[in-house]
Every structure is written in structure tokens, then in C-alpha cells.
Amino acid sequence: MRIDAVDFYYLAMPEVLDIGDGSQDALLVRVQAGEYVGWGECEAAPLVSIASLVCPMSHSACKPVRDSVLGQTLDDISDIYRIGALVRANSLDLLQAEHTLSGIDIALWDLLGKKLQAPVFQLLGYANAYPKLPYASQLFGDTPAQTLALAQQVRAAGFKAAKFGWGPYGLGSVSDDAAHVYAAREGLGADGILLIDAGTVWIDDVAKAQARLAALQACRVTWLEEPFVSGALKSYAALSQSAAPVKLAGGEGCHTFYMAQHMIDYAGLGYVQIDTGRIGGISIAHQVAQYAQRNNVTYVNHTFTSNLALSASLQPYAGIENDIICEYPVALKQLAWDMTHEHLLPDSAGLIHIPTGVGLGITPNLEGITPYVVDCDIQVAGKSVYRTPALRA
Amino acid sequence: MRIDAVDFYYLAMPEVLDIGDGSQDALLVRVQAGEYVGWGECEAAPLVSIASLVCPMSHSACKPVRDSVLGQTLDDISDIYRIGALVRANSLDLLQAEHTLSGIDIALWDLLGKKLQAPVFQLLGYANAYPKLPYASQLFGDTPAQTLALAQQVRAAGFKAAKFGWGPYGLGSVSDDAAHVYAAREGLGADGILLIDAGTVWIDDVAKAQARLAALQACRVTWLEEPFVSGALKSYAALSQSAAPVKLAGGEGCHTFYMAQHMIDYAGLGYVQIDTGRIGGISIAHQVAQYAQRNNVTYVNHTFTSNLALSASLQPYAGIENDIICEYPVALKQLAWDMTHEHLLPDSAGLIHIPTGVGLGITPNLEGITPYVVDCDIQVAGKSVYRTPALRA
Numbered sequence: 149m150r151i152d153a154v155d156f157y158y159l160a161m162p163e164v165l166d167i168g169d170g171s172q173d174a175l176l177v178r179v180q181a182g183e184y185v186g187w188g189e190c191e192a193a194p195l196v197s198i199a200s201l202v203c204p205m206s207h208s209a210c211k212p213v214r215d216s217v218l219g220q221t222l223d224d225i226s227d228i229y230r231i232g233a234l235v236r237a238n239s240l241d242l243l244q245a246e247h248t249l250s251g252i253d254i255a256l257w258d259l260l261g262k263k264l265q266a267p268v269f270q271l272l273g274y275a276n277a278y279p280k281l282p283y284a285s286q287l288f289g290d291t292p293a294q295t296l297a298l299a300q301q302v303r304a305a306g307f308k309a310a311k312f313g314w315g316p317y318g319l320g321s322v323s324d325d326a327a328h329v330y331a332a333r334e335g336l337g338a339d340g341i342l343l344i345d346a347g348t349v350w351i352d353d354v355a356k357a358q359a360r361l362a363a364l365q366a367c368r369v370t371w372l373e374e375p376f377v378s379g380a381l382k383s384y385a386a387l388s389q390s391a392a393p394v395k396l397a398g399g400e401g402c403h404t405f406y407m408a409q410h411m412i413d414y415a416g417l418g419y420v421q422i423d424t425g426r427i428g429g430i431s432i433a434h435q436v437a438q439y440a441q442r443n444n445v446t447y448v449n450h451t452f453t454s455n456l457a458l459s460a461s462l463q464p465y466a467g468i469e470n471d472i473i474c475e476y477p478v479a480l481k482q483l484a485w486d487m488t489h490e491h492l493l494p495d496s497a498g499l500i501h502i503p504t505g506v507g508l509g510i511t512p513n514l515e516g517i518t519p520y521v522v523d524c525d526i527q528v529a530g531k532s533v534y535r536t537p538a539l540r541a
Numbered sequence: 542m543r544i545d546a547v548d549f550y551y552l553a554m555p556e557v558l559d560i561g562d563g564s565q566d567a568l569l570v571r572v573q574a575g576e577y578v579g580w581g582e583c584e585a586a587p588l589v590s591i592a593s594l595v596c597p598m599s600h601s602a603c604k605p606v607r608d609s610v611l612g613q614t615l616d617d618i619s620d621i622y623r624i625g626a627l628v629r630a631n632s633l634d635l636l637q638a639e640h641t642l643s644g645i646d647i648a649l650w651d652l653l654g655k656k657l658q659a660p661v662f663q664l665l666g667y668a669n670a671y672p673k674l675p676y677a678s679q680l681f682g683d684t685p686a687q688t689l690a691l692a693q694q695v696r697a698a699g700f701k702a703a704k705f706g707w708g709p710y711g712l713g714s715v716s717d718d719a720a721h722v723y724a725a726r727e728g729l730g731a732d733g734i735l736l737i738d739a740g741t742v743w744i745d746d747v748a749k750a751q752a753r754l755a756a757l758q759a760c761r762v763t764w765l766e767e768p769f770v771s772g773a774l775k776s777y778a779a780l781s782q783s784a785a786p787v788k789l790a791g792g793e794g795c796h797t798f799y800m801a802q803h804m805i806d807y808a809g810l811g812y813v814q815i816d817t818g819r820i821g822g823i824s825i826a827h828q829v830a831q832y833a834q835r836n837n838v839t840y841v842n843h844t845f846t847s848n849l850a851l852s853a854s855l856q857p858y859a860g861i862e863n864d865i866i867c868e869y870p871v872a873l874k875q876l877a878w879d880m881t882h883e884h885l886l887p888d889s890a891g892l893i894h895i896p897t898g899v900g901l902g903i904t905p906n907l908e909g910i911t912p913y914v915v916d917c918d919i920q921v922a923g924k925s926v927y928r929t930p931a932l933r934a
Contacts, residue, residue, distance in 0.1 A: 158921075160597070164597065164598050164599065164600070165600075166598065166600075166601050167600065167601050168600060168601045168602060169600055169601075170599065170600050170603075170634075172599065172600055173597075173599050173600075191634070192599045192600075192603045192634040192635065193593065193596055193599055193603055193634065193635045193636070193637070194596075194599070195592050195596035195597065195919070195921060195926075196589060196592045196593045196596050196635060196636075196637050198592070199588050199589045199591070199592035199593075200586065200589045200592075200637070203586055203587075203588035203589050204553070204557065204566075204588065204915075205557050205559065206557065206563065206565065206566050206585045206586055206587070207557070207558075207559075207560065207561060207562055207563050207565055207566075207585075208559050208560050208561045208562075208707075209561060209740070210563075210585045210586055233744075236770075237741075240741065240770075240794070241563075241584070241585040241586065241794075242585065242586045242589060243586070243589075243636050243637050243639065243640050243796055243819075244586070244589050244593070244636050244637040246636065247636050314601075347602070348630075348633065351626075352799075377629075377633075377797075377799070378799075379797050379798075379799025379800055379802075379803065380799055381799070381803065382802075382806075401633070401634075403636055404770075404772050405772075406745075406770070406771075406772025406773055406774070407772055409772075409775075410772070410774065410803060410807075413775075414803075414807070426636075522597075522921060522922050523920075523921075523922055523923065524919075524920065524921050524922075525918075525919075525920040526588070526917075526918075526919050526920075527916075527917065527918040527919075528551075528588060528915060528916075528917050529915050529916055529917075530916065533588075
């Protein structure tokens with residue numbers, strides 16, 4: 149087959165709020181080859197990734213992403229890896245390209261799964277997809293009382309694990325922050341798995357993070373996520389020395405295999421969190437999962453958009469039985485819910501099952517999506533280089 | 542003062558060729574505050590950086606770059622650092638933002654230099670700007686004979702150092718590649734400083750690079766640049782073990798301080814090459830120069846566009862006397878030449894002097910630029926979010 153079309157759709161809620169909720173917009177990717185269609189999703193900043201798909205060439209190592217994808221042969225998984233390498237070489241100096249490639253790579257795996265009549269995890273070499281234990285991913289409340297109420301809700305909804313992050317955490321005093329962590333533990337109950345996400349708030353300041361450790365240890369927090377930005381390896385490594393039994397988690401900001409490798413090699417992580425929609429897609433995320441396993445670091449998906457993105461984020465470690473925790477956004481905006489026909493819901497034991505249908509096992513709901521399409525039109529030197537394509541042929 | 546306007550201008554040659562020449566287009570940045578105007582340049586992919594300046598917000602950590610700059614106070618250098626930190630926090634999930642910030646940061650330094658009546662290097666704390674020894678930055682010829690002729694031209698033009706890169710190097714056989722290196726050495730003469738740039742051609746394959754070392758050592762090459770992509774730290778470290786006396790150079794792909802820090806800490810580099818137009822501007826490049834000096838790694842600018850970008854690229858290490866080598870593009874496209882009133886030319890001793898005028902000491906030639914302006918128009922949901930602004934008030 150040849151890749152005949154690569155189309156990007158910018159979707160958004162009618163109003164996008166200034167809160168840490170990534171399900172307020174989405175960039176849906178459709179790839180067509182022969183009679184097959186595959187779907188994927190790029191994480192964040194839809195307009196910027198659209199521009200990187202279609203921008204004029206700057207020089208031989210700064211070409212638009214589409215030029216390395218359209219017209220390429222796609223018959224087996226080696227073609228997906230080859231196309232990824234081509235994009236990385238031809239768009240070496242185009243920073244946004246890795247995010248853009250991510251959604252395309254996901255769509256290529258979905259498409260190939262449909263052609264080969266297999267779920268993506270099987271194409272990746274996994275015989276089985278093991279169920280995952282979802283943690284409810286939540287923003288902190290504005291006050292400890294709100295955090296307590298949110299944790300009680302999560303518990304009442306049947307979740308055995310919950311992550312609280314962003315909001316006021318890390319910005320106030322050490323005792324304010326502690327109050328939120330104690331409230332989360334109280335609401336979740338003594339037996340729940342409690343995870344805390346600092347959202348890079350201390351940048352690379354080890355002392356600020358260290359001051360919060362006592363409360364995290366007292367509340368038996370399983371991991372402290374992103375105390376620092378992704379590259380602050382030395383700060384991570386220093387903090388990891390005194391954090392036990394709390395482990396450090398990070399890596400969602402990685403947009404290459406190498407960045408994830410550095411987090412595993414040098415940061416003293418217990419958990420590496422990979423966003424399939426940023427790191428270069430399922431291909432690179434799977435490479436990281438394998439590397440993490442060899443280095444005794446637990447792999448966790450990072451995702452906060454639709455169930456299509458969620459399925460894509462689970463495939464890379466579907467067959468790694470011990471890496472059981474998965475991120476599961478519980479407060480999706482309506483857009484993210486309406487985007488897909490199928491939804492991944494916890495079973496009666498509270499576990500998430502990775503779809504066993506062909507490809508990603510999740511199909512976009514074109515009717516559901518239509519109201520959210522954001523029409524874009526980009527003109528360069530009087531010529532249209534992008535206009536939102538029709539959702540249906 | 543308050544920052545009143547941030548304007549981006551996409552400039553390009555009438556025809557952009559599929560060659561490794563980054564001077565074929567440019568993204569010029571103008572920042573206005575009170576009665577002052579500062580100019581900067583972002584490296585590569587103008588349309589994508591424009592999109593990241595103006596895109597709609599995705600969520601609280603994925604905002605358009607302009608939102609963190611417009612309206613900010615700008616009175617002293619602490620404001621520049623504060624604005625940079627704000628962009629990095631508010632656009633954490635917007636990958637392109639670091640490239641976009643780079644041109645803005647450069648313009649802020651230029652503007653503040655004009656207000657404080659000082660060259661940028663003095664604002665950075667350097668008492669003096671030491672002259673630099675420019676190496677002529679050249680593409681390899683298609684054949685060794687062409688490479689020989691190019692090296693002879695460079696020598697005839699008075700350059701004591703030259704770098705050959707890209708083109709066929711690394712793609713052919715080991716002996717083909719050796720022939721190019723021998724030709725470059727012959728043309729440059731026995732006393733010239735010869736530098737070779739592999740342009741990331743071997744990705745992370747140490748064996749392919751090692752096979753080329755004998756010719757590099759025999760031809761007394763000072764550095765081998767970018768045998769691998771920026772993040773392939775282990776490959777760099779492994780190659781550095783057997784490369785002496787050839788040193789490794791790399792880092793142009795770094796777009797954060799941390800990435801450069803990792804190259805210095807873990808890659809066994811002799812030279813770290815920083816593109817001020819990518820890494821976050823003069824602020825971060827200067828931070829890297831200081832870190833490199835403390836760690837006995839030599840800092841070198843990376844630049845291949847206009848003399849405005851060249852001046853910006855030299856400021857971060859202007860006062861480090863021992864780090865004398867500088868990249869100097871000798872085959873600028875007409876656009877890059879026409880962009881500025883002033884030009885940085887080697888003196889009779891072959892040295893480049895960093896401008897001592899206020900700010901960057903280089904001013905854009907608005908008349909010269911006009912023919913190269915690429916008009917862009919970006920509409921989102923029926924509303925214009927970007928239209929190329931007028932060059933003159």
C-alpha cells in the first residue's frame with residue numbers, strides 16, 4: 149500500500165479554561181492507505197502541529213512532516229519505523245515535529261492493525277494484553293476540604309488508586325501542601341494507592357521538594373511525580389536519595405527516546421511516564437517500555453485526552469504484566485468523551501482492559517466530533533497550505 | 542517600561558533549495574517597549590514558530606508564547622530571565638516554544654542594551670569582548686575534487702580554520718569519506734584548523750563513526766561534530782574513548798539548558814555548540830557558556846543565518862578569552878546578507894570582532910528585507926490570529 153492522505157483535525161471545547169485539564173482540545177489524525185483508514189492523536193497545541201505538518205521547507209533538515217509520510221509504502225511494521233526515522237532526519241531542526249509525528253505514528257499502527265486483522269499490542273510482539281489498574285487522575289481542590297471531597301468521590305467511584313496534582317500544590321507553604329496530601333489520603337482510605345503530581349512546580353530546586361517529603365512519606369504516597377522539569381536529571385537524582393519509600397516518577401515531557409533513556413539512566417526514577425502522543429508515537433513509547441523493563445524501572449502511560457489516545461498509550465506496555473498501574477483520566481471534558489464510539493471503563497474488579505479489536509480497538513465518532521471541529525486556514529504567500537479537510541469523504 | 546508589541550516576520554529566498562543551507566529563510570523578531578525597539582531571530586521553521594506565538598490556549602500549561610511576553614515589565618536583566626521562566630512554565634507542553642522564545646529573548650537583550658546604552662556582552666557581566674577566530678562553515682563538495690577546490694578557496698580568502706560538513710559525508714563508503722577529509726586537509730594547508738561535521742548522519746551508531754576515525758586522526762582534525770543526534774549521550778561517550786586527539790563537538794540541537802548540561806556531563810565532549818536561536822536565546826546560551834567553562838568544555842557558537850543572529854550567538858561567550866573559535870558562515874544566501882546594515886567581517890589578522898555598539902550592534906535593513914517578506918495569514922474559527930505586520934510604523 150501507499151499512504152494516500154494524512155489529515156489533521158483541530159477539535160476544541162467551545163470554551164477552553166485556564167486550568168490543568170488537557171482534555172479541552174485535541175488534534176485528531178487520519179491516515180489513509182489503500183482501502184484502510186487509521187486514526188491517531190497528537191498531544192497539545194493543535195495549530196502548531198498543523199503548521200509543522202504543512203510549513204514550507206527551511207532547508208534539507210527542516211522539512212514539513214507531511215513530506216516524509218505522504219506517498220510512502222506501508223506494508224508491515226518495518227515501514228512504520230522507517231517512516232519515523234525519515235521524519236526525524238528530514239525534520240531534524242523542526243522542534244515541533246516529534247509531537248506531530250506522534251499522532252501519525254499512532255494512526256499508522258491503527259491502520260496496519262486493521263489491515264493485518266490484529267490488535268496493535270500483538271503487532272508489537274506481545275502475546276497478551278494484561279489488564280491494568282487505573283488510577284483516577286485528578287486536579288487538587290483549591291482547599292484541603294475540596295481535596296478531601298474529591299478523594300472521597302474517587303473512592304466511592306470504585307478506584308483503588310488516585311493521583312492528585314497541579315492546582316495549588318507546591319505553590320503555597322509546606323504545611324498547606326501537607327494538608328492537601330493528608331486530605332487526599334484520608335478521602336482515599338488507608339488501603340488506596342495514593343500518587344502525588346507536583347507538575348514541575350519546583351523546576352529544579354531540590355530543597356523545595358525535600359521540604360515536602362515528610363508529609364508524602366507519612367501519608368504513604370507511592371510516587372511523587374514531576375517535582376522538576378523533565379531534563380533536571382541531577383535534581384531528580386539528588387531527591388531520589390532521600391525520598392524512599394516514596395519513589396519518583398517523571399518523563400511525560402520527553403519527546404525522544406533518548407530523553408526517556410536519560411531519565412531512566414540518570415534520574416533515579418522508580419516510574420517512567422511516557423506520553424505516546426508526544427514521544428514519537430507507539431513506536432518510540434514501546435522502545436522506552438522495553439528499555440525501562442531491562443533497567444528495572446516501571447513503565448506507566450501518561451495521557452489525559454480521549455479514549456483513542458488512552459488505548460494508544462496502553463499498547464506499548466500491554467504485555468508487561470508487572471507494570472500494572474495505568475493513568476486513567478476521570479474528569480474528561482465532553483469533547484474527549486464524544487470523540488469515540490467505544491469507551492474504556494473499569495470492570496467490576498476496577499481494572500481496565502486493553503481493547504482486543506483490530507488496531508487500537510477504538511473508533512472515532514465522526515458525528516460526535518463534528519460540533520467540536522475548529523476550522524483553520526493557513527495562507528503563505530497568497531497560497532493556502534492548510535484548510536481543515538472534510539471529516540467524511 | 543512595558544512590552545507593547547512582539548512582531549514576527551517570515552523572510553525567505555524566492556526559491557528554497559533542498560540543501561543543508563540554513564540561510565535560505567529567517568524569522569525576524571521585533572519587540573517594542575516604550576520608545577525602544579529590539580531585534581532578534583528564531584532559528585528555522587518560521588511558520589511553526591509563528592503558530593506557537595499566536596495559537597489558542599490548549600490548557601494552563603500550553604499557552605501561546607505571546608501571552609507570557611506582551612504587557613510584561615522590562616526594566617533590567619532580571620525581567621528578561623523572569624519572562625523566559627514564565628514562557629517555559631506557561632508553554633510547558635508546547636514543544637516549539639523554546640525556539641520561539643529564543644528570538645524574543647535575543648530581541649529583549651538588544652532592546653535593553655539600547656535603553657541602558659551598553660552592548661549586550663556588558664549586560665551579561667563581561668568587561669571585554671575578545672576577538673574570535675572564525676572558521677569558515679562550508680558544505681562538503683559532491684566529490685573530493687570539489688571539496689579540495691572549496692578548501693583552497695577558503696584558504697585563499699584568508700581563513701585559518703574551516704569546517705566541512707553534510708553533503709555526501711557519512712553516507713558513502715569509509716574510503717569515500719576519507720577522500721573528502723584528505724581533500725579538505727590538502728586544500729586548507731598543513732597549518733589550518735580543520736573541523737568535520739557529520740550532521741548526525743550515524744544517528745547513534747558508534748561503529749559507523751569509529752570506522753571514520755583513522756582518516757580524521759591522520760588528517761589532524763580538531764573536532765568531529767555531531768556524529769550522532771543530540772541526545773545519544775552513550776554513543777558520544779563511547780566514541781570519545783577512542784577519538785583522541787580528535788575531540789567531539791555537539792549540542793546544536795539542544796533546546797533547553799538541561800540538554801546542553803547533559804551533553805557536557807555525560808557525552809565526553811570537547812566542544813559544546815550552542816545555537817542561541819534555539820536554546821532559549823542569549824539568557825540560556827550564556828548559562829551554558831558559564832557551565833561549560835566550569836566543566837572544562839569549550840563553548841562554540843552555532844549559527845548559520847544573518848549577522849544579526851551571528852552577533853547574538855557570540856554574546857554569550859564574548860568575554861571568555863580562551864574559547865576563541867567561532868562559527869562563521871561564509872556562503873550566506875543574499876537574503877541573510879541583505880538583512881542587516883552592518884556586517885561582521887574578519888580583520889586583517891583574520892579575526893572577528895564582536896560589535897561594541899549598544900545592544901547587538903547590528904541593525905536590520907528594513908529596505909533590504911522588504912523583498913523577502915513572506916506574507917502569512919492564519920485564521921482559526923473564522924478569526925485572524927496572525928497576519929504579517931507592517932515592517933514600518
